[in-house]
Amino acid sequence: MIKKIGYVVFSVLIISILGCSAENEEEPTAEEAFIEYAAYWEAGNYEKMYELLSTQAKELFAKNEFLERNAKIYEDIRAKDLTVTMFVEEMVEEEVPVDPEEPETEKLITYDKKMDTFAGAVSFRSEVLMTLEIEETEAGEEKYWRLNWTPAMIFDSLEVGDKVRLSTLHPTRGEIFDRNHIGLAVNGEVINMGIVPDRLPENEQKTLQDASNLLQLSVEEIEKS
Structure with missing residues (x-):
C-alpha cells in the first residue's frame, strides 16, 4: 500500500512541474x-x-x-x-x-x-x-x-502610390549692388577669347583687325592685352 501511494505522489509531482514550465514560458x-x-x-x-x-x-x-x-x-x-x-x-x-x-x-x-x-x-x-x-x-x-x-x-511623408524622383539643383550665386542699385558683383555670361602670337597666320595684321571688329576693341587694345 505504501508503494502505491508513493507512485501516485510522484506522478502528480511530474505533472505539476510540466504545468509550471508551460505557464512560465515567455x-x-x-x-x-x-x-x-x-x-x-x-x-x-x-x-x-x-x-x-x-x-x-x-x-x-x-x-x-x-x-x-x-x-x-x-x-x-x-x-x-x-x-x-x-x-x-x-x-x-x-x-x-x-x-x-x-x-x-x-x-x-x-x-x-x-x-x-x-x-x-x-x-x-x-x-x-x-x-x-x-x-x-x-x-x-x-x-x-x-x-x-x-x-x-522609407521617408516619413511617403505614401502608397508616391514615386521618388531625384534631381540636382544648382544654386544661384548671390549678387551685390550699391545703394544706387548699381551692380558691384553680378551674375552673367563672360566670353573669354585669347590670341597666341606664335600661332598667328602670316597675315597677322588682318587677323588682328578681324578680331578687333568682332570684339569691338581697337587693335592697340588687343595687342596690349
Whole structure:
C-alpha cells in the first residue's frame, strides 16, 4: 500500500512541474520583433525584413515590389550609416488591470531613423503598428509579432502610390549692388577669347583687325592685352 501511494505522489509531482514550465514560458513581445526587424533594416537585408511583415502588409505589397522599391530608393539616394532606434518614453508606472482572457494583439512602436544620403543627413521619428499573429502548427499554436509596413518607413511623408524622383539643383550665386542699385558683383555670361602670337597666320595684321571688329576693341587694345 505504501508503494502505491508513493507512485501516485510522484506522478502528480511530474505533472505539476510540466504545468509550471508551460505557464512560465515567455510570450513573444512586439519590442523584440521590432528590434529584430531594425537589425535587418540597418543591414539592408530586405528579404528578412519582408519575412517579418504582417499578413495584411504582405497582401498590400508583393515581395518583389517590396524588395525592389527598398533597394532602388536606398541605392539611388546613396544611403549609408542607417540606424533605427526604438523610442522608449519614460512614463510614471500606473497599476493597470490586465485581463488574461484578452491578451494584447496590437502595439504601436515609436522609433527614430537616421541615415546619411548624397543630399545630406536625414532623420525623423515615426510610428509603426505591430500585430500579434497566431499560426497553427503540429506542435500547437505559435505566436508571432509582425510589422504593418508602409512606404512612410522609407521617408516619413511617403505614401502608397508616391514615386521618388531625384534631381540636382544648382544654386544661384548671390549678387551685390550699391545703394544706387548699381551692380558691384553680378551674375552673367563672360566670353573669354585669347590670341597666341606664335600661332598667328602670316597675315597677322588682318587677323588682328578681324578680331578687333568682332570684339569691338581697337587693335592697340588687343595687342596690349
